[in-house]
Amino acid sequence: MRSLIDVLDFSVEELQELIDTANDIIARPEAYSQICRGKKLATLFFEPSTRTRLSFEAAMYELGGQVIGFSEANSSSSAKGESVADTAKVISCYADIIAMRHPKEGAPLVAAMNASIPVINAGDGGHNHPTQTLADLLTIYREKGGFENLTLGLCGDLKYGRTVHSLINAMSRYAGTRVVLISPEELKLPSYVKKDVLEAKGIPYEQTTNLEEAIPGLDILYMTRVQRERFFSPEEYLRLKDSYILTPEKLRGAREDLCIMHPLPRVNEISVAVDEDPRACYFKQVLYGKYMRMALILKLLKEAKAAGKLGVDMSQTLTDVLFCRNPRCICSVEQELKHVFKLSDRENKVYRCLYCEAKAN
């Protein structure tokens, strides 16, 4: 059973296959309009979302399929105390594929390990958001003509911004990628992404707090919102929320073919005056997201025919020996869940939680 939990679940070739399908859907939408007739997508959104949920729903309708689901945790049985594992087993009896968003990190993985249908991670806490990355990749492909030799600037909340973590994972597999990390000190990229992805793969990167100085060297500028819902302290959020605001003045030194992206929703990070600039790609990015979700649903449904549960590689894991202390991990709320740690760095004997990737301590 194939699911999409982390963007690295797909090879570079498979991502290209999705891009090719999405481009074909854009060119010939009528050829796909009935292809999922009789199939149901369940959208299980335990955390608010408009664009991702509606994008999934529009994707399924445009493929001729149907949609069931809920858009907030209060209207699901989790409010009665049902575990993610049980929800996944139940929904497997009603639908053909699940898209799940959950505030706890690793929840979609737990669902995939228990469902008998494919599960798509539509965002888990501050951890990953692989389908946003699919939208980002199609945008980059169409705007830049490919993925090699690009300098990617990521600006804003690099700590809690899950779209940033997934995009770095994806871009780290293409030759010549360079990364510029632009954030306040307090919102720097977590070390598991910096060490395990950028450093492990030898991706050149620099860190700065100065957006204006970084802009002229960039091919892509990926702006992000400060993630208010992940802060434990409202004062800290208020202090950091307007750290960066992109304006036409700041773009004066930018390349003519710069591609400005944002996963949206925008709060204040890009002034509306920038929307007129031909380099602003964030609304196209939304549209591309729908096409990539269509391509993804098609691929997973096709592969689901070879049934079976998600095969998680349990080699080099420890079960109920180490305990995850991350308050954002799904382990922190589901008492029955086994704590599984995986060896992520043999040399330094580093174990990380299978669900949220927090380091054992």
Ligand code: NCD
């Ligand atoms: C992003 C998310 O949910 O992480 N939004 C989205 O899915 N397009 C970005 C965000 O909320 O800031």
